[in-house]
Amino acid sequence: VITLGIPCCYFISMYLHTNLLNVDIKEEGFIFTKFYQLYSKYYPNNPLPSEEFLTWFIGFFEGDGTFVIGKHEKYLTIIQPAINKHVLTYICSNLGIGNIDVHSKGNNTLSWSVKNHRQIYLLCLLFNGNLVLPTRLYQLMKFIGYINLILLKNNVNIIKFKDYIKRPSLNDTWILGYTDAKGTFSVNMTKLGTYRVKYILRERYECNKGVLEYILGLFSKEMLHRPQDSKAIMGPGSGSLGAVTQHHNTPNIWLLYIIDNNCKYILSYYNKYKLISKKIDTYNMFRDILVSDSINLNDIKYISKSMGNINRALQG
Missing domain, CATH: 3.10.28.10 (Homing endonucleases)
Known part of the structure; x- marks a missing residue:
């Protein structure tokens, strides 16, 4: 069980502090099949988020999102200045998950966070195999490692990590x-x-x-x-x-x-x-x-x- 966490930290450290780029690239578009299947199961009355939105969301999260790995909590969050509150509302309404809260009154920032275990699992399926930035790939590897440990303890199928990145195009968002x-x-x-x-x-x-x-x-x-x-x-x-x-x-x-x-x-x-x-x-x-x-x-x-x-x- 310990090996779920240690290799992730090792690879992230090795990857971020060297100039080596040892990561596979899948020459295919973004694929949302597993995400859509589970989303339909969890939220049968909700309309499916469009591929255009999901691709935009992945790009936005890779730019401004955070995989939080705390001692007591593992969750995902995006922090934005108040001037961009409508962006967080846009994400919340399209995905139908997460909560918007004041992040810092002093800095006038807001956050959209997902802390529900089922919703975190859902977003892991969305990101898995669909990331573009190499650093985000290895951050997701570490995050999924911790989530899989929780899943194992609860006798739930773990997420099989996809260790490759995608390439965007001018025909997607x-x-x-x-x-x-x-x-x-x-x-x-x-x-x-x-x-x-x-x-x-x-x-x-x-x-x-x-x-x-x-x-x-x-x-x-x-x-x-x-x-x-x-x-x-x-x-x-x-x-x-x-x-x-x-x-x-x-x-x-x-x-x-x-x-x-x-x-x-x-x-x-x-x-x-x-x-x-x-x-x-x-x-x-x-x-x-x-x-x-x-x-x-x-x-x-x-x-x-x-x-x-x-x-x-x-x-x-």
């Missing part, structure tokens, strides 16, 4: 959910009186860098499919819209960034799939500047300030 958690749309004024448009995704740990590079590759293909647009500026690496680099001030933080006119190649995805968080407001302003043929500098200054206020509120 994982990147959308991840952007709602980790993305930034901004317009910044320069000292020369001009402006820069920026799209950024950020993530911790070098072992997750490959996911950011993969997402950048997906958006770069959008550019290659439209070679008639001569305004695209190649980033580092042939055929790349931008770059993935280490944050210059913060160790172990990696940034995917696309700037200025190249940002036009992400618009088709975010126009097709709508952001749920307050970032939809910054995206709309970001998009309007990119597609406008005539916008004056005073308007851009106002938009830049508005976007900055929202981004700061989201960061807490």
